[in-house]
Amino acid sequence: xxxxxxxxxxxxxxxxxxxxxxxxxxxxxxxxxxxxxxxxxxxxxxxxxxxxxxxxxxxxxxxxxxxxxxxxxxxxxxxxxxxx
Numbered sequence: 001x002x003x004x005x006x007x008x009x010x011x012x013x014x015x016x017x018x019x020x021x022x023x024x025x026x027x028x029x030x031x032x033x034x035x036x037x038x039x040x041x042x043x044x045x046x047x048x049x050x051x052x053x054x055x056x057x058x059x060x061x062x063x064x065x066x067x068x069x070x071x072x073x074x075x076x077x078x079x080x081x082x083x084x
Contacts (some may be wrong), residue, residue: 002064010067017054022068025056031078033081039066043074 001023010057019042029042030053038060046054058064 003031004059004064004066007067009068010069014069016049017070019040021049021054022056022065023067025054025068026063026065030041043071 001019008048009035011019024045024046025042028044030040030044032042034040035057040058042056042058043053044056045051049070052070052072052075053072055067055069056065057067059066
């Protein structure tokens with residue numbers, strides 16, 4: 001799995017997020033959106049962490065991890081019909 005230095009720092013800042021979960025989000029996302037800057041956002045539910053939604057952002061190549069965090073507003077935005 002390829003990563004950016006930024007991702008490595010964020011993982012240190014967020015020890016509750018596992019690399020395995022990030023890989024799972026990339027392989028089997030609940031939703032995927034290409035951002036205006038070309039990066040790709042993917043979301044998936046992580047049952048092992050209380051069914052929270054993990055957002056993983058990759059570079060334009062779709063495989064280099066750039067950021068990952070739990071997106072606490074994902075479900076409410078979907079319910080309101082808004083893009084995440």
